[in-house]
Amino acid sequence: MKYVVMKSRDIRENLATEQFLMNNKDFNEPLVLFYIEGPCIIVGRNQNTLEEINHDYVKEHSIVVTRRLSGGGAVYQDLGNLCFSFVVNSDDKNFGDFKSFTQPIVDVLKEMGAKTAEVSGRNDLLVDGKKFSGNAMYTKNGKTFSHGTLSYDVDLDVLTQALHVNEDKIKSKGIKSIRSRVTNLKPYLLPEYQNLTTEEFRDILIPKLFEKNSIDEIKDNEYIVTDDDQKEIDKILEKYYNNWDWVYGKSPKFTVKQRKHFDMGTIDIRLNIENGMIDDVKIYGDFFGSGDVSEITTALKNTKFETKDIQNVLDNFNLDNYFKGIPKEEIIKLMTP
Template sequence: MINIINTSNNPYFNLALEEYFLKYKEIDDDLLILWQNEPVIVIGKNQNAYEELNLEYIKNNNIKVVRRLSGGGAVYHDLGNLNFTIIEKDSVSHRNDFKFFTEPVVKCLKYLGVESAEFSGRNDILIEGKKFSGNAQYFYKNKLLHHGTLLFSSDLMVLSNALNVKKEKFESKGIKSVRSRVTNISDYVNISLLQFKELLIRKIFEEKNEEVKNYELTKDDYEKINELVKKKYETFEWNFGQSPHFNYKKELKCDAGFVCLNMNVEEGVIKKVKISGDFFEKEPVEGLEKQFVGIKYDLKIIENIIDGINVQEFILKLQNEDLKYLFY
């Protein structure tokens, strides 16, 4: 096994790095990558980004969004979260064997005295029945990529708020996340995240009866990974456009009366808009609706459009901020 040294905290780069070593960089050995991200929501391959996220909260708190290759649910990363990736070059027996890949983490925690650490359910690791790690896998040709989160000292309040979206707004076929009670490893151990990281590397190599071998990224590696970042991982099309088609509905009672926004979104683009309610029109509301048809369902774009409109020219007493609220 080879340990890939990666010091980046850029989530777009880190997800691209995984794909690069899985698909494009040939190394005749299994790989280990430990990495951390600045605040970001990482969503599963088959999820509806809009349904998983509190869009207003992540916008106001500068939290990024990125889609990963593997399935499973949405997770929050910050610098208090340590991620681990293992790429097996020729894997058949370990496909969907989540316990095999999480065993070194459990052993590491037991070594530190956390006896209640255990693999549980389909893909989680728990301490005292509370989740601190979720895991997922992706297969490419004869290779297997297994990756997991390790909440060490994450801000659990931000985690909760960023993923707290009202499900009744949506009707879609996306794979929904299942929320669990969560905890941080730091509540149970007396070492730093860096010390835990170094210990985990050692334990993973011990499981294979190997000495730690490191690989440092070359200039060519950086260039190719950054090219993948630009073409894929930081694009709207990958992170939001891959979302399943969905219908969106939100209602508001305000000075204008009762106002309801219905939208149909396909591949991240608004296809239909209907604004209904008991409000009074000044100009036909259809003129307001058409402003949003055909644009990306991106809050910055939507806010710019609304800022350029006097909404009360269409709906009596409806404030521009009221309309923005309906899109969140």
Template sequence: MQYVIMPSRDIRRNLATEQYLLNQRIFDEPLVLFYIQTPCVIVGRNQNVRAEVDLSYALRHEITITRRLSGGGAVYDDLGNLSFSFVVNAEHETFGDFKLFTQPIIDALHEMGATGAEISGRNDLLIDGKKFSGNAMYTKNKKMYSHGTLMLDVDLDEVNRVLTVSEKKLASKGTKSVRSRVTNLKPYLKKKFQEISTEAFRDRLLLHLFNAKTMEEIKSQEYQLTQKDEQAIDQLVADIYGNDAWIFGEEPKYTIKREEKFKGGLIEANISVEKGRISAVTIYGDYFSKKETKEIENLLIGCQYEQKAIKQVLAEITVEDYFNNVSKAEFIQLLVD
């Protein structure tokens, strides 16, 4: 295994680096990436930014907004958060198997004193029933990354201010606010780690992953980006992660909004209907998907807005490829009763 410590504190550049390495690297061994960023919100691939983020607050407080390639929900990061990513050859990995990548992190946290840390649900890490890490996956061309956050010492007040989470999603978690669901790791660590910086926390995790005692021992395992790599990453930032067209997308005017929380995640469908047929549809949510949701959206355009017609349109489609752990019947019921 090799590792990358990203020097940038800009989430847009860090996500671009992750994507670049996924696309360009020929894998003879996995990569683990660690990155830290100034205040930002990262929305999932399939989410409606305006429904997840208080944009006026973010603008006033210079909180960067971007969108990632993977599914899942919106997260707030600041310098008290450590992000990690395992970039691997996907031929022998199972999409959605988060435990494979998060268990080594859990083991390291136990070693540092957070013995109550555990994997919960499909993609969360919890301690005392509260979330300190959310994880997501993305796969392309037989390669995959699984990335997540680790809230070491994040400003929890900011989490609650900038994220405007769906009431239905909160209700499904049995709680009333974002703040009540999340926690920082630092209070659970051993006394000697109570003043640890995010950078030192990162290094402790690296040493655990590589079974080493000093950073010098693993220096030869550090992956170095070239100037050519950096230029390509700059272009990805300009084209994608810093581009409003990617971040906000095209949101059609809609007359019907349908939303439901499934085992596989929250799905929101915004549907325009003209003369009984679907004229526009945009689907958001924190679900995970192997294929692009846009493919299903395009199939539904022009379809009669009733169950029988939608069933016919989707007859040959494997819905779980687009909405992991959501059945075709559940998806159709979401669109129209």
């Protein structure tokens, strides 16, 4: 088995690296990848991105959002999380057989003190009945990867806020995440493993997977990403993981409903979004204005459902003529993610 330790702390580059190594390298043996990244949310291939995230919180805290190739639900990660990914020939494993990939990880964690760690349900790893790992799988061109998270010391307060969204606000047919009780591994490990950095935790876990005592004993098994590899990885990064159309535009058709009462009247906004673009807009309410709001709804059609794009359209109107006495910034907030 070969392994790769990714140096980047950007989830988008790491997912691009995973995709490149899966599709463009033939190691003739299993490959396991390890990566750590800054605060980010990764939504599943078939999910509505905006339905999974607390957009205001994510924007305020500069949390990276991207979409992965594999299915499953949205996950939050930060520098307290270690990701792993096994890449094998499709013939070697049955698609959906998460246990065959994750059991070696569970065995190592038990050795490190997490005695109640177990594979549970379809694709989760639990300790004392609480989830510390979610896993997803993807297959293409004779290769399969199964990747998962290991919450060692994740900020769970941020996780719960970043992934919280008002279900009354957005309705779609996207695959919704199932919220579970989550925990970190750190308090369940032996004392000598409870005060590590995530990197130190990784460097202890990797050799144990190889049934060795230290990372130095398995250096011959490490694959180092080359400069030529990196050029191709950068192309994948821009095509997919750093591309608005991939992250947001691939969301299933959905409806946004926002309503707010002001001293000068109530505004009720309904937007139909398809491929990340505003397909239709309706504005209802008991507000006053000399202008016809249909002029605004017509102008908004085919606009990207992004704050800056919607604001650029609305900047062409004197909104006080349409919504008398209601602050412009409040109207923009109602119409944007």
